[in-house]
Amino acid sequence: MRRLFPLFLLLGGCGLHPLYGGGPSSAAGRLLATVSVDPIDGQAGWLVRHSLIDRLGSASRTSAEYRLEVELDDQIVGLGINDQNTVTRERRTLRARYRLVDTSRAGVVVVDATAGADAGIDVTSSDYSTLAAEQKTLENVSDEIADQIVARLALYARRAG
Template sequence: MTRWLAPLALGASLALGGCGLHPLYAGGSNGVVANALATVEVAPIAGQSGWLVRNALNDRIGAAGKAPSRYRLEVELDDQITGFGVRTDNSVTRERRTLRARYRLVEQDKGTVVLDATAGSDAGIDVVTSEYAVIAAEQSALERLTEELADQIVARVALYAAHNGKPPQAAQ
């Protein structure tokens, strides 16, 4: 069985190289994507969830003072907590916190929207008898959701940058 493994691995690596896949962040901090992300300024976002998302985006982009901003990232959030899992006494036993974002990448010189997309994530929260524990769980869920949202947004902006400012084509 092991004598088949080496030729199989070699064939798989050759096939993968021929499919056109390449690292998104090739070149590290001096690569095309990193340089493009360094020119993105994140506009202020309203509310506590907006503050958390903006900080997470800035952490991932790492653009603080690196290059003059060419793009502005505008984000609008929708943060909702919905109760479900209702007992016979009408008390909620479970909540879902949903954080959705509509974001636009605007070329600052022209004011042109070059990328308009959405991202979102949700988390389940157990509702217990301690009100403090529920509030802490809701806050913890919000912090995790903002991190996930920032990851999605930066990945999409990085894809845009990797394709030399052209929206990536859908997979066929």
């Protein structure tokens, strides 16, 4: 421990700062608390929207300072084919284009970005297990998309605030 002490002194000068340093009173915390999430089409949209609401702590705020608009593209593509010409592996890809709109500045878009996630799915002889795997994969990639979006919004808040 004694030999590591000088290394701890160097960490303070490296320029790294916690994104959520200060908790709810940080720039990221303040911005994220003022974001409303527009409805998103489809089952994937419902999952992503509710994941975002969970992470932002926002419900359907009507007087929010920012509005988050999200468009999704959800695809499942068969990858592996066995000797009976049957798909044995699928890849689920979820892509999101999102915009953070500042409602107090006449709808100026302050963040316009994309997020993406994908995962592989084993296709079995049981339709039920394959469908369950596809559903669970959709839930997982929806959470990953929401994490990416919230991290990007927090980064914007840190830079802007």
